Amino acid sequence: MKLDSKVPSGDLAEKWQNHKDALKLVSPKNKRKFHIIVVGTGLAGSSAAASLAELGYRVKSFCIQDSPRRAHSIGAQGGINAAKNYQNDNDSVWRLFYDTIKGGDYRSREANVYRLAQVSNNIIDQAVAQGVPFAREYGGYFANRSFGGALVSRTFYARGQTGQQLLLGAYGALMRQVDEGNVELYPRREMVDLVVIDGKARGIVVRNLLTGEYEKYWADAVILATGGYGQVYYLSTNAINSNASAIWKAHKKGAFFGNPCYVQIHPTCIPHTGEYQSKLTLMSESLRNDGRVWVPKKKGDKRPPNEIPEEERDYYLERKYPTYGNMVPRDVASRNAKMVCDEGRGVGETGRAVYLDFRDAIKEFGRKTIEERYGNLFEMYKLITGEDAYEVPMRIYPTVHYTMGGLWVDYNLMTTLPGLFVLGEANFSDHGANRLGASALMQGLADGYFIIPYTISEYLAGTKFEKVTEDHEAFKEAVEEADQRYKKLLSIKGTKTVKEFHRELGEIMWEKVGMSRNEQGLKEAIEEIAKLREEYWNNVRVAGEANTLNKNLEFAGRVADFMELGELMARDALHRRESCGGHFREESQTEEGEALRDDEHFSYVAAWEFKKIGDWELHKEELKFEYVTPTQRSYK
Amino acid sequence: MEKKRLTINLKVWRQKDADSKGQFVNYTVKDVNPDMSFLEMLDVLNEDLIKKDETPIEFDNDCREGICGMCGAVINGTAHGPESGMTTCEIRMRMFHDNDTIVVEPFRARAFPVIKDLVVDRTALDRIMQKGGYTSVRTGGVPEALSIPVPKQNADMAMDMAACIGCGACVAACPNASAALFVSAKVSHLALMPQGKAEAARRVERMVAQMDEEGFGACSNHAECEAVCPKEISIIGIARMRREFWKSMFK
Numbered sequence: 112m113k114l115d116s117k118v119p120s121g122d123l124a125e126k127w128q129n130h131k132d133a134l135k136l137v138s139p140k141n142k143r144k145f146h147i148i149v150v151g152t153g154l155a156g157s158s159a160a161a162s163l164a165e166l167g168y169r170v171k172s173f174c175i176q177d178s179p180r181r182a183h184s185i186g187a188q189g190g191i192n193a194a195k196n197y198q199n200d201n202d203s204v205w206r207l208f209y210d211t212i213k214g215g216d217y218r219s220r221e222a223n224v225y226r227l228a229q230v231s232n233n234i235i236d237q238a239v240a241q242g243v244p245f246a247r248e249y250g251g252y253f254a255n256r257s258f259g260g261a262l263v264s265r266t267f268y269a270r271g272q273t274g275q276q277l278l279l280g281a282y283g284a285l286m287r288q289v290d291e292g293n294v295e296l297y298p299r300r301e302m303v304d305l306v307v308i309d310g311k312a313r314g315i316v317v318r319n320l321l322t323g324e325y326e327k328y329w330a331d332a333v334i335l336a337t338g339g340y341g342q343v344y345y346l347s348t349n350a351i352n353s354n355a356s357a358i359w360k361a362h363k364k365g366a367f368f369g370n371p372c373y374v375q376i377h378p379t380c381i382p383h384t385g386e387y388q389s390k391l392t393l394m395s396e397s398l399r400n401d402g403r404v405w406v407p408k409k410k411g412d413k414r415p416p417n418e419i420p421e422e423e424r425d426y427y428l429e430r431k432y433p434t435y436g437n438m439v440p441r442d443v444a445s446r447n448a449k450m451v452c453d454e455g456r457g458v459g460e461t462g463r464a465v466y467l468d469f470r471d472a473i474k475e476f477g478r479k480t481i482e483e484r485y486g487n488l489f490e491m492y493k494l495i496t497g498e499d500a501y502e503v504p505m506r507i508y509p510t511v512h513y514t515m516g517g518l519w520v521d522y523n524l525m526t527t528l529p530g531l532f533v534l535g536e537a538n539f540s541d542h543g544a545n546r547l548g549a550s551a552l553m554q555g556l557a558d559g560y561f562i563i564p565y566t567i568s569e570y571l572a573g574t575k576f577e578k579v580t581e582d583h584e585a586f587k588e589a590v591e592e593a594d595q596r597y598k599k600l601l602s603i604k605g606t607k608t609v610k611e612f613h614r615e616l617g618e619i620m621w622e623k624v625g626m627s628r629n630e631q632g633l634k635e636a637i638e639e640i641a642k643l644r645e646e647y648w649n650n651v652r653v654a655g656e657a658n659t660l661n662k663n664l665e666f667a668g669r670v671a672d673f674m675e676l677g678e679l680m681a682r683d684a685l686h687r688r689e690s691c692g693g694h695f696r697e698e699s700q701t702e703e704g705e706a707l708r709d710d711e712h713f714s715y716v717a718a719w720e721f722k723k724i725g726d727w728e729l730h731k732e733e734l735k736f737e738y739v740t741p742t743q744r745s746y747k
Numbered sequence: 748m749e750k751k752r753l754t755i756n757l758k759v760w761r762q763k764d765a766d767s768k769g770q771f772v773n774y775t776v777k778d779v780n781p782d783m784s785f786l787e788m789l790d791v792l793n794e795d796l797i798k799k800d801e802t803p804i805e806f807d808n809d810c811r812e813g814i815c816g817m818c819g820a821v822i823n824g825t826a827h828g829p830e831s832g833m834t835t836c837e838i839r840m841r842m843f844h845d846n847d848t849i850v851v852e853p854f855r856a857r858a859f860p861v862i863k864d865l866v867v868d869r870t871a872l873d874r875i876m877q878k879g880g881y882t883s884v885r886t887g888g889v890p891e892a893l894s895i896p897v898p899k900q901n902a903d904m905a906m907d908m909a910a911c912i913g914c915g916a917c918v919a920a921c922p923n924a925s926a927a928l929f930v931s932a933k934v935s936h937l938a939l940m941p942q943g944k945a946e947a948a949r950r951v952e953r954m955v956a957q958m959d960e961e962g963f964g965a966c967s968n969h970a971e972c973e974a975v976c977p978k979e980i981s982i983i984g985i986a987r988m989r990r991e992f993w994k995s996m997f998k
Contacts, residue, residue, distance in 0.1 A: 158886070165886060178816075180913055237884075237887070237889055239889070240884045242881075247898070248899060251899065253893070276909060283881025284881060287883060384782050385782065387791055389784070392811075495839070610790070654802060660862060662805060
């Protein structure tokens, strides 16, 4: 199968407009006849469901939480980028595009990234009209800040709760459509299969998480906006319920998986302390605007940080990257933290942490200013660690945060499976091998508000639909398969809990498919995951019953999927014998230890077709760069 | 230095489903690391229950960093537990003492029926939001963001109110099980922003009517809601909601 990205021809700046002008439209009267399912209610899912319903489509919206407002977009702290140039620092659509494609280490499509930069400005307009309380200056205009990896101040923020405020904006839009009768809401439902009829996505089967009953819903198109798969690592900054099951089921039904190995490890998280730990907490990397990262020059220096004199501190990011200093992109910051800890210069009880020090910023701007900027983050840090970061430097360490990979989609956000669209973090589209800070919110909302409402009409208007009902055999089969799977999980009654298996899988992933990867480790990981998966299906112990609220059973299903996805991630990482962005192959680095790309052999998107468990076929979408010249990234 | 481990005695509300009668069940959790979160302590207990072939305790949770609003339990009589300004997931075991007995119950209110154990149905809050927790604006049909300046003071006050996470602790803490703080937070947020003013009257009327419809009680100024609100939303919001409500009557 030849992958067709459907990237329109013409000048980069005009591609999206030309494409929109050429897209088919659905007449207002016919829109009422089309049923669209949206799974997930984060920024991408809520904004898509609301926008499509406003247009007149009949929308069903599903989420696993008790309310659409809980989706994990809500956790995003730092901000959202837009090319407004309100600060007069010479920002532009071109610069946002260029920074994003460069930040992604030239592993994304030019046309997609340019479109993202173009619509970024519409997102701000939309959010403001919704009443999102962005930070303002005394004149009533916007306060913007610079964010990881950017030389301009293009980030809009609402205290440290930007994701929350944008999500509540989109959730509000969704609630309005529910009130108007255009959206039916289905909370506490988990998608357990995608239904494919005549080669097209025609519905889903969900498990009602309160009753355990299976429910069948048909549609003319299915949109998945179910987020990333960072929870495959067990510990991440994702929410406890974040999972890959919806996209994984779709993958097994024929949607190719793009660049599964591209994972972002966020540099500023609160370090891990014990086995009981259930998640790691991220602190916005906006902290790096004022905090200085350092470790002692001497190995094993156990003195309290404030007793280590200036000349014995190594501000390693400032030393190695004089231009960007503490503001280098996430992957560079993370890898450097790992390197200094591997050298034995890490701090804290475990030696797996580095300092982020605000002493100089407090001296320069005063405690009050720092409090205004980061007060809530300092409080959160104190709550979790019991330490006061105004007095002693914070300790931070990298943690899995975001997955750039996801289901492969074309320029219309459609997968290789007709009628199945994927938005937000769940798709692979815009961030290449590394995502820049404040770009996730931008992409989720771009996909949901401004792209899918246009592109879906091309599919709906251009496709002949056979009538489908929930009585179709394909629905029955999907229900039976799901039911057998859950029954099987309950029947094993082994000796190890779901959590124990998940933790073991996470350890393999973190050690061997984490921040730094090599051929031997990846080969071992593939074997170990396969072994663990076999053990899982013979020795897992799942509590309770199927016909009631049973979170342990929900997790059992999700961990079973992670066991398959983890292997694909390792296989993708093994085949990509170059380093790029968040994917660092030890075999491919510069003399200075920086990621070294191999454009001659790897300038493509790896799209994996599922054959059977443990067996995938690789397809390649070549990446062509007409407007930018891929260079070795340098933040020196 | 190894921190001293705690032994914690729990009395947890167990209820099979909405129709069954619930009861407190006693558990003891040993070797509790004081850095653990309260929910991680429950995780450890649940792992133990699963191994013993008992049914684990169901409790809602998701982000575990105090922002999604999904978690919530009444801990020793207080919604979200002993420390103010926190959600249940933010509570740490260092806030308790060795050999403490901790009573854990679901959020209780007529409008929040118990689903199972500590899990309650809070969809009533979504239905209130459906009546006006937004500005009625279409995607794309909006002016340039700079066209309406928003005074910093308004933006800041609006943000204080917009910080509500919809957890429902205010309802659980209120002797009348009123949702006044929840509703007022959204009404105030949008009334403070120029973009929300156009439909301020309709919003407050419809949201308040839905609140009554759902069976939430009336506000009688106990201010218990403010005391437990994890985002420390002030009851000034309720005063503003009343003002908006009266204004709407005379339109």
